[in-house]
Each structure stands twice: as C-alpha cells, then as structure tokens.
Amino acid sequence: MLHRPIEPKQYTSITYTSRLVEAEIEEASVGSTGDSYDNAAAEALTKLFKKEVVWRNGPWSGRDSVEYAVMEWVHWYNNSRIHSRCSDMAPMAFEALHYTRSRRPVEARVLEPAL
Template identity: 50%
Template sequence: MAGNGSVGSLGDSYDNALAESVHALYKAEVIRHQGPGRSLEQVELATARWVDWYNNRRLHGSLGDIPPAEFETLHREGIETSDAA
C-alpha cells in the first residue's frame, strides 16, 4: 500500500480501531447529545464545529495536554530543524 498512515501502519486493525473510536465519540458527542430533528445543514455545522474542536482545541493527555494540531506543528518543526542540521 502506498502512503503513510496517520498513526502506525496502513491496512491493519490499528487504523480501523482508531476510526471506530473517533466515530463513537462523534456519535456520542454530536449526534446523540444534540438529539433528533435537525436539518442536514444543522448536522453539517455541528460536525464542522466538533472536528475543529477535536483537532484544534481538545487537550490530549498523551500529547502533554496540548491539542493534536499543535502537537503536529511542533513535531513537524522539530523534523524540519533536525533535517537542516
């Protein structure tokens, strides 16, 4: 398989477990929490807000209590710095 997995290797149970975990959180926090009777536009907006929170504001304990997007930026900057050395 071509490409790089965001976590671990590609095409194994770890990719599926990560997707299932995120999907379960999404359903619990967005779909079930906000209840039925919403329009497609309302669901799309709630989804966009949740994804933004999940990636940019959620504090992740395994990452030193910083958001995943910030951790990725710091990681990439570290890689670029070490490549330049």
C-alpha cells in the first residue's frame, strides 16, 4: 500500500495552532518542510537520542519506561555530558558560568533634586 506524501499543513498540528492563538501569537514561523534545513539542530539531537537510548535499549515495555528513559537522558545530557561547544563543560555548568561572569554590579547613584 502506498501512502500519499504528507501535506505541508499537516506538519502543524491543530493543538499547536490553537495554543498560539491562546498566547496571542499572531504569526509563527515553522520553517520549511520536507528538507534537512527546517530544524537541523533539533534533528541532530533527535538522532543522537535515538542512537544512544531508543535503539540501544528497546524494545520498550511501555510508555512509562520510555518517559523515564527520556527524562533520565535529558538530565544526563544537560548536566553531565561534556560538549565541545561549551568549552568541554556540561551545558548547565556552562550556562551558570556565563551568567556568573555576565553579572556586573550595579552602581547606586543618588540623584540630587534640582534647585
């Protein structure tokens, strides 16, 4: 049985569109469809997740085991896995260092009233 190609409008779910309306977001870019440029970073992350978790640990016993594996992997990915783009640090540590370094003390100024 052959399936027809998915129509571009089917890439954007009704739930997603409804949520945009509720949030009063008039226009949202969902990128192009059907090519490798629509969200390359997300696609690379999904591929890595599938390689490291889904294919290595399947078949799954149920939804709960998959949800737990996702949470566990995301926590590990953000808190333990070193990334070369983050100076060989975990993303959370890199972000904390960034915000620590970027905070500058604010000088208090006393304004004298004009006479």
